[in-house]
Amino acid sequence: xxxxxxxxxxxxxxxxxxxxxxxxxxxxxxxxxxxxxxxxxxxxxxxxxxxxxxxxxxxxxxxxxxxxxxxxxxxxxxxxxxxxxxxxxxxxxxxxxxxxxxxxxxxxxxxxxxxxxxxxxxxxxxxxxxxxxxxxxxxxxxxxxxxxxxxxxxxxxxxxxxxxxxxxxxxxxxxxxxxxxxxxxxxxxxxxxxxxxxxxxxxxxxxxxxxxxxxxxxxxxxxxxxxxxxxxxxxxxxxxxxxxxxxxxxxxxxxxxxxxxxxxxxxxxxxxxxxxxxxxxxxxxxxxxxxxxxxxxxxxxxxxxxxxxxxxxxxxxxxxxxxxxxxxxxxxxxxxxxxxxxxx
Amino acid sequence: xxxxxxxxxxxxxxxxxxxxxxxxxxxxxxxxxxxxxxxxxxxxxxxxxxxxxxxxxxxxxxxxxxxxxxxxxxxxxxxxxxxxxxxxxxxxxxxxxxxxxxxxxxxxxxxxxxxxxxxxxxxxxxxxxxxxxxxxxxxxxxxxxxxxxxxxxxxxxxxxxxxxxxxxxxxxxxxxxxxxxxxxxxxxxxxxxxxxxxxxxxxxxxxxxxxxxxxxxxxxxxxxxxxxxxxxxxxxxxxxxxxxxxxxxxxxxxxxxxxxxxxxxxxxxxxxxxxxxxxxxxxxxxxxxxxxxxxxxxxxxxxxxxxxxxxxxxxxxx
Numbered sequence: 243x244x245x246x247x248x249x250x251x252x253x254x255x256x257x258x259x260x261x262x263x264x265x266x267x268x269x270x271x272x273x274x275x276x277x278x279x280x281x282x283x284x285x286x287x288x289x290x291x292x293x294x295x296x297x298x299x300x301x302x303x304x305x306x307x308x309x310x311x312x313x314x315x316x317x318x319x320x321x322x323x324x325x326x327x328x329x330x331x332x333x334x335x336x337x338x339x340x341x342x343x344x345x346x347x348x349x350x351x352x353x354x355x356x357x358x359x360x361x362x363x364x365x366x367x368x369x370x371x372x373x374x375x376x377x378x379x380x381x382x383x384x385x386x387x388x389x390x391x392x393x394x395x396x397x398x399x400x401x402x403x404x405x406x407x408x409x410x411x412x413x414x415x416x417x418x419x420x421x422x423x424x425x426x427x428x429x430x431x432x433x434x435x436x437x438x439x440x441x442x443x444x445x446x447x448x449x450x451x452x453x454x455x456x457x458x459x460x461x462x463x464x465x466x467x468x469x470x471x472x473x474x475x476x477x478x479x480x481x482x483x484x485x486x487x488x489x490x491x492x493x494x495x496x497x498x499x500x501x502x503x504x505x506x507x508x509x510x511x512x513x514x515x516x517x518x519x520x521x522x523x524x525x526x527x528x529x530x531x532x533x534x535x536x537x538x539x540x541x542x543x544x545x546x547x548x549x550x551x552x553x554x555x556x557x558x559x560x561x562x563x564x565x566x567x568x569x570x571x572x573x574x575x576x577x578x579x580x581x582x583x584x585x586x
Numbered sequence: 587x588x589x590x591x592x593x594x595x596x597x598x599x600x601x602x603x604x605x606x607x608x609x610x611x612x613x614x615x616x617x618x619x620x621x622x623x624x625x626x627x628x629x630x631x632x633x634x635x636x637x638x639x640x641x642x643x644x645x646x647x648x649x650x651x652x653x654x655x656x657x658x659x660x661x662x663x664x665x666x667x668x669x670x671x672x673x674x675x676x677x678x679x680x681x682x683x684x685x686x687x688x689x690x691x692x693x694x695x696x697x698x699x700x701x702x703x704x705x706x707x708x709x710x711x712x713x714x715x716x717x718x719x720x721x722x723x724x725x726x727x728x729x730x731x732x733x734x735x736x737x738x739x740x741x742x743x744x745x746x747x748x749x750x751x752x753x754x755x756x757x758x759x760x761x762x763x764x765x766x767x768x769x770x771x772x773x774x775x776x777x778x779x780x781x782x783x784x785x786x787x788x789x790x791x792x793x794x795x796x797x798x799x800x801x802x803x804x805x806x807x808x809x810x811x812x813x814x815x816x817x818x819x820x821x822x823x824x825x826x827x828x829x830x831x832x833x834x835x836x837x838x839x840x841x842x843x844x845x846x847x848x849x850x851x852x853x854x855x856x857x858x859x860x861x862x863x864x865x866x867x868x869x870x871x872x873x874x875x876x877x878x879x880x881x882x883x884x885x886x887x888x889x890x891x892x893x894x895x896x897x898x899x900x901x902x903x904x
Contacts, residue, residue: 266891267838270863347681351890352723366834368892393681430762431686503693507598532601557600561696580694 247309247467263334264375266368274340276372278379279311279333281318282479289329289479291380292470294389296357296436298341298350302453303389306466307335313471317480325482331474332383337376347393347455358431360439376436381443385414385477388437389450389466395555396563399516399548400452400465405429405437411446416493417476418450418469419486421517422550422568424494427578454554492548497572500545501580502565508532510541510558512565514549522546526565529558545569587648587655588613594662595703597696607703609662610637612644614655618712618808621660622799623704626685626716626765628669628676632782632791633717637661639796657808660711665704673785675721688768705768712806713743714776715799716765722784723886724894727848728791728820729753731778733761736770741824744777746805748798748818750848751881751899753825783885794820823879825899831878833896835860835889836870843896847883851876857896860889877901 260277267273280288292310294303311333317325336342340350349356354369362373380386392398401422402415415423432438440447450469453462475483504510512527520526520543529539541564543549551566558564563581588611595607622640624633640661647654664670668678677684682697690701708714720726729751730744737754744752761767766776779795782788801818803809835841843858851857851874860870872895874880882897889895 268890269838269840269888352893353675366832366892367894368890371892503695507600509600559600559696560598561694561699563695579691580698 247313247464263337263379264372266371276334276337276339276375279314279335280330281311281314281333282327282330284330286330288332288380288383290385290387290474290477291332291334291383292387292389293334293337293376293380293436295334295336295338295342296388297347297355297390297455298336298338298343299345299347299394299455300389300391301342301455301458302391302463302466303450304336304342305458306452306463306470307333307389309463309467310470311335314480322482325480327479328481329479331479332379334376334379337372345456357436358434360434360436361442362439373436373439377439377443380440384445385448386437386440386445387448387450387470388435388440389452391453391455392451392551394454394456395553397454397459397516397552397554398451399550400450400462400469401550403449403451405432405449406441408446411448414446414473414477415448416491417473418448419472419491420450420465420469421490422492422494422548424499424550424568425496426499427496427576429578492568494548494550494568495572497576498547498569499550499577500547500567500569500573500575501563501577502526502541502544502567503580504529504541504558504562504564505560506539507558507560508538509556510553510562510564511556512541512552514552514565516549516552518549520546520549520567526552541565543567545573587644587652589645589648594707595700597699605667607662607665607667607700609660609707610641612641612648612655612659612661614653614657617655617657618806619658619660619710620803620806620808621662621708621711621714622717623662623665623708623714623765624717625662625664625666625670627683627718627721627784628666628672628674628678629722629784630675630717630719631670631785631787632719634663634670635787635789636717636792636795637663639792640799643796643800651810651813654810654813655808656810657712657806659803659808660708662704662707665700675784685765686763688763688765689771690768701765701768704765705772708769708776709772709774711774712808713802714765714769714774716776716778717795718778718780719782719784719786720780720882723884725783725847725883725885726780727751727881728779728781728794729822729825729881731755731780733767733770736775739775740770740777743775743802744822746798746801746818747777747779747822748794748801748820749779749822750820751825752822753830756827823881823899825881829878829900831874831876831898831900832894833857833872833875833898835872835891835893835895838890838893839863839869840887841872841884841889841893841895842887843883845880845883847880849880851878851880851898853877872896874898 474480547569
């Protein structure tokens with residue numbers, strides 16, 4: 243199927259004319275810039291800010307946001323007559339520009355994690371200055387979305403992640419029409435993330451997880467692209483969007499996440515796909531001894547639920563996360579205790 | 587004195603190998619127990635040399651004064667052994683900073699299991715010293731860093747550590763996930779010592795801190811109070827959030843300091859220059875904003891806009 247996501251219509255939005263979030267000198271290379279898209283009528287403050295690529299190896303979000311910017315430029319150019327961009331929208335496909343080019347999660351110059359430098363400081367370290375610039379650009383928007391792709395070992399079902407959510411955020415989270423909305427408690431390590439810094443500026447803030455770092459998973463990208471277009475339609479930024487029903491979205495509150503952690507080491511192999519529903523006892527995968535090749539464990543689901551995340555890295559350490567299962571009812575485990583600091 | 591090496595945690599790796607976190611225990615009797623932890627960050631080697639020097643001192647003590655150790659000294663040279671093996675700050679292959687995983691969980695993720703095992707091992711000690719070596723970019727004078735909320739307990743302990751600076755800093759939520767915060771929280775006093783620079787060893791700093799440790803252990807009753815030690819050679823300046831000045835690079839280039847580390851500076855004094863490798867001009871002159879003492883100095887010459895070049899303890903509060 244050809245849709246806006248895989249449309250062959252190309253819009254001109256050259257980097258050299260795009261507005262710049264920040265321009266900084268470098269010791270030897272040319273000054274580096276962080277460009278962004280400023281779309282829709284500029285007569286008011288931005289209604290929404292979409293940000294990806296805080297981590298340079300999380301490519302899905304960067305790709306989807308660049309495709310979305312191209313699509314919305316097409317809307318502005320009248321290529322989709324039924325649609326109109328009614329409010330202003332900011333899109334930053336990649337904050338960590340050099341990290342993306344070098345495929346590194348961290349800011350390459352000093353190896354710091356950009357998403358641990360918020361809210362930033364304009365006279366501080368390089369990454370604090372970048373964080374500050376991102377905050378200055380995005381803090382006036384009412385809706386803010388931070389897109390991530392787990393890490394290179396783990397695949398995430400595209401979903402909205404809410405931390406210490408407000409009722410308004412819970413209501414809006416449905417409007418992404420993604421397969422899942424998952425609530426978690428704020429973690430002390432996440433106190434220095436962009437999403438947490440946003441929360442001090444009011445509005446509605448969302449973290450979206452989709453796929454796995456280090457590559458592009460086209461199916462997840464298409465799901466995410468459609469979700470963002472649908473959201474723009476639902477909240478009135480883009481008119482003329484056909485809204486799907488939300489019957490395929492599943493909402494999981496606090497304590498409805500079961501982390502499955504391995505007590506074995508070896509090779510982990512799974513044929514499951516994220517988003518599938520499991521009965522308690524269903525086989526998720528197998529662990530084989532690294533040297534002998536002997537099957538040492540058949541990994542089974544301890545609880546019934548939706549598989550929202552699955553390990554894709556086969557080399558398995560004792561204490562590695564194998565899968566996350568979203569349950570229909572609360573479980574005793576507090577996922578935050580086991581996965582402290584994991585994720586975006 | 588009994589000297590025993592054992593393993594506090596063993597975790598299986600995917601192919602054939604296991605990870606071992608080892609320690610050496612010097613047991614002189616029922617007196618207080620102290621611990622020195624090193625190598626949480628795999629690119630920080632200063633602490634490994636300190637644990638060697640502690641071991642050498644105690645082995646010599648066993649030979650010359652076998653009854654002078656009244657309690658136990660535990661050394662944990664490399665609690666992030668894969669990081670140490672591979673000169674990696676974080677825990678390979680996770681990229682997780684081990685010092686953001688505490689108090690950990692014995693059934694959690696791999697780095698959390700390491701954290702939980704360390705906390706379990708040092709819990710209840712009379713003093714834990716967590717030794718760090720800055721990073722590869724900055725050189726630090728021997729100092730201890732103490733969170734405000736633990737200052738009443740820890741500042742008196744730090745006074746005899748033979749350090750140059752005691753830095754009492756404000757609360758940062760993210761630091762709650764450090765070893766020091768986690769064990770201080772369970773009433774096990776823990777001092778964070780920073781000295782030197784990443785990937786290097788500075789023997790003079792090691793000897794300075796070793797002497798401080800011995801004095802402190804003697805005061806705590808780990809060592810016989812009659813044990814003769816050389817006099818302390820350093821008394822600390824007390825720094826806090828009100829008197830520490832940060833100097834960040836105004837532009838990018840090569841930073842050439844024109845001042846020695848740990849020297850007095852005057853307001854307006856030129857501390858160094860940022861120059862361009864492409865041409866002969868000076869891009870920026872770095873001047874001290876205050877009178878004081880330079881206790882942090884950049885070691886790695888390349889700077890980007892915002893890179894930290896120096897920290898100064900001001901002579902008077904800002």
